Amino acid sequence: xxxxxxxxxxxxxxxxxxxxxxxxxxxxxxxxxxxxxxxxxxxxxxxxxxxxxxxxxxxxxxxxxxxxxxxxxxxxxxxxxxxxxxxxxxxxxxxxxxxxxxxxxxxxxxxxxxxxxxxxxxxxxxxxxxxxxxxxxxxxxxxxxxxxxxxxxxxxxxxxxxxxxxxxxxxxxxxxxxxxxxxxxxxxxxxxxxxxxxxxxxxxxxxxxxxxxxxxxxxxxxxxxxxxxxxxxxxxxxxxxxxxxxxxxxxxxxxxxxxxxxxxxxxxxxxxxxxxxxxxxxxxxxxxxxxxxxxxxxxxxxxxxxxxxxxxxxxxxxxxxxxxxxxxxxxxxxxxxxxxxxxxxxxxxxxxxxxxxxxxxxxxxxxxxxxxxxxxxxxx
Amino acid sequence: xxxxxxxxxxxxxxxxxxxxxxxxxxxxxxxxxxxxxxxxxxxxxxxxxxxxxxxxxxxxxxxxxxxxxxxxxxxx
Numbered sequence: 001x002x003x004x005x006x007x008x009x010x011x012x013x014x015x016x017x018x019x020x021x022x023x024x025x026x027x028x029x030x031x032x033x034x035x036x037x038x039x040x041x042x043x044x045x046x047x048x049x050x051x052x053x054x055x056x057x058x059x060x061x062x063x064x065x066x067x068x069x070x071x072x073x074x075x076x077x078x079x080x081x082x083x084x085x086x087x088x089x090x091x092x093x094x095x096x097x098x099x100x101x102x103x104x105x106x107x108x109x110x111x112x113x114x115x116x117x118x119x120x121x122x123x124x125x126x127x128x129x130x131x132x133x134x135x136x137x138x139x140x141x142x143x144x145x146x147x148x149x150x151x152x153x154x155x156x157x158x159x160x161x162x163x164x165x166x167x168x169x170x171x172x173x174x175x176x177x178x179x180x181x182x183x184x185x186x187x188x189x190x191x192x193x194x195x196x197x198x199x200x201x202x203x204x205x206x207x208x209x210x211x212x213x214x215x216x217x218x219x220x221x222x223x224x225x226x227x228x229x230x231x232x233x234x235x236x237x238x239x240x241x242x243x244x245x246x247x248x249x250x251x252x253x254x255x256x257x258x259x260x261x262x263x264x265x266x267x268x269x270x271x272x273x274x275x276x277x278x279x280x281x282x283x284x285x286x287x288x289x290x291x292x293x294x295x296x297x298x299x300x301x302x303x304x305x306x307x308x309x310x311x312x313x314x315x316x317x318x319x320x321x322x323x324x325x326x327x328x329x330x331x332x333x334x335x336x337x338x339x340x341x342x343x344x345x346x347x348x349x350x351x352x353x354x355x356x357x358x359x360x361x362x363x364x365x366x367x368x369x370x371x372x373x374x375x376x377x378x379x380x
Numbered sequence: 381x382x383x384x385x386x387x388x389x390x391x392x393x394x395x396x397x398x399x400x401x402x403x404x405x406x407x408x409x410x411x412x413x414x415x416x417x418x419x420x421x422x423x424x425x426x427x428x429x430x431x432x433x434x435x436x437x438x439x440x441x442x443x444x445x446x447x448x449x450x451x452x453x454x455x456x
Contacts, residue, residue, distance in 0.1 A: 006451075011426040018449040021437040022429045025454050033434050039452045046450040050441035072449070079447045259456065290456055323456055 004206070004253055008065045014072050018047075026321030031361030038102055040138060046100075047075030055100035056081075060134050062208045067160060074127065088117060092124055099131050104139040108132055126161040133168045145172040146186065153193060160205050166193035167216050174223050191220050207244040211260045214240065218267050234268035245277075251284035255291070262294045271301035282314075289318035293327050300334050308334045322362050325351050325371075345378050 023030050025039060037046055037055060047057040056078035059071050081093055095110035111132035118125050129152050136144045149169030156162035170190035176183040197203060198213045214237035221230035241261045248254035258274075258281055265274040275298050282291035293315035299308035312331045319327050328351035335344035352371045355363070429451070430437050441448045 006425040006427060006429075009426050015427045016446070018427075018447055019437045019441040019444065020425075020427045020429045021434060021448055021450045022431050023434070023450055023452045024432055025452055026456075027432055029432050030434075034452075037450065037452070042452060042454050044452040046448075046452065048441075048448040048450060050438055050446075050448055053438070056447065075447060075449065288455070293456075323454070326456075 004208075004256060005063065005065055005068060010065060011068070014069070017072065017076060019050075025362075026323055028321065028359050028362065031359040034361035040102060045071060047072075047078060049079045057096060058100045058131075062206050064160065064204055064206050066204065070127070074124070088114065088122065088124075091117065092128065095128065095131070099135055102138070104135045105141075107135040108139055108141065108144065111135065120155070126156065126159065129156065129161050130164055133164060137168065137171075142172045142175050145169070149190065157193070157196075158200060158203060160203070160209070163194075163197045163203065163205055163209060163213065166190055166197050167213060170194050170216055170220060174220060187220060187223070191217065194220075207240075207257070211237070211241060211244075211257070215260065215263065218264075222267075231268050234264050235270070238264040238268055238270070238273065251281070255281045255285060255288075258290065258294060262298060265298070266301055271298045274298050275302075287318060289315045289320075289323070289327070293319065293330065296327075296330055296334065300330070300337065303337075305334055305338045322358060322364075322367075325355050325367065328354065341378065345375065348375050348378070 023033055025034055025042065036053070037048070041060050043060075043062060045059040045063070046055050048054065049056050057071070057075040063071060078093070078096060081089065091110065091114045095107055095114050098104075098107035098110055111128050114128050115125070115132065118128065129148070133145060133148055136148065145168050149165045149172065153162060153165045153169065156165060167190075170187065170193075173183060173186035173190050176186065194213055194217055198210065198217070214233065218230055218234050218237065221233055238261060241257045241264060245254045245257045245261070248256070258278060261277055262274050265271055275295065278291050278295045278298060281288070282295065285291060292311040295311040296308045296315060299305070299311060309331070312327065312334065315327050316324070316331070328347055332344045332347040332351070335341070335347060348371060352368065352375065355368050355371055358364075430440075437448050437450075
């Protein structure tokens with residue numbers, strides 16, 4: 001977003017309406033802020049009223065420039081909304097309040113009430129649908145996600161909200177138990193909707209979002225046991241990302257696509273394809289831990305374990321914050337795949353120490369428990 | 381807005397998921413995101429971001445009587 005959306009000159013007219021703060025959630029200095037404003041997913045955008053330090057509006061996920069303009073306008077309106085608001089505005093304020101506080105179930109109830117009363121052409125309707133879908137996903141309410149996607153997709157086909165509904169519906173359908181009699185039909189329907197969205201060149205969504213469509217469709221082919229189809233689609237995904245990266249003006253803009261390029265190439269069974277991409281990224285951004293961390297994964301897939309460990313060394317020398325645990329976990333996996341269980345265990349023990357040392361706001365007890373469980377499951 | 385399970389897997393609080401998945405699956409869970417900025421190459425945002433300084437943002441917002449816009453991000 002910073003590299004590709006916040007650089008758009010049209011945003012300059014919004015500059016004076018806010019104080020703009022970038023919060024790197026990996027930095028220890030932001031740990032107290034993460035506690036004050038918990039973040040469920042990245043990126044997340046918050047509009048905060050400075051008087052009471054309450055979140056007036058929350059937006060989860062990427063946004064196009066037009067979506068961002070609307071989000072900013074809605075954010076100002078939410079801060080200025082008077083306490084005595086009535087009708088739909090009051091209902092929306094209640095729903096937004098629960099959503100901002102990450103009270104997902106309560107937010108879902110409130111947004112459903114909003115949608116029940118909102119006219120079809122109400123300008124806030126699409127945002128309410130977006131938020132309802134995410135709140136239901138966070139609340140793990142799979143049936144509600146399916147119902148929402150089925151009910152609202154026809155209305156929003158050809159829009160970013162429709163794309164979200166197609167993906168949300170497909171995810172929810174894939175999560176159904178294999179014995180569910182409706183599963184195959186639902187998966188097929190939402191997969192077709194997601195493919196149609198991908199083919200819709202008029203649909204204004206970011207390359208990031210299009211890339212995520214590929215990711216979900218690849219997962220659907222994998223779920224179907226269609227290895228050939230999965231690899232063909234993943235190769236198409238890699239082509240799409242190569243083209244997006246080729247349009248980038250700066251190394252920052254280009255490397256935005258690297259994590260998905262790695263995944264696409266791994267899923268396509270062609271990890272060697274992404275190695276030169278990541279090597280170039282490491283040259284361009286020598287302080288960034290991401291290129292060597294990704295290279296370690298590509299080399300591991302190629303079974304070039306010495307190269308993988310050397311790349312992991314370079315990543316560990318640069319990484320900070322909670323991400324170091326993921327880099328250490330990947331390193332342990334390299335050792336384990338090599339058959340060096342002792343080093344794998346020692347690396348996971350390092351990860352456990354690092355996890356316990358993170359400050360409140362970054363420290364995760366679930367994460368610590370998962371590391372302990374994994375260690376217990378390893379041979380001594 | 382991305383609301384897929386891919387986005388759910390971004391859960392900042394659930395590195396558990398990333399830890400329990402194959403490493404490439406952890407990569408799959410991520411939205412393409414910003415790399416760590418390098419000053420020599422950084423594209424300039426069209427709005428003036430403060431970096432990692434909430435007290436300063438709060439003070440400025442109260443003085444100017446405008447809201448704070450927070451972008452929560454990670455370098456990966």
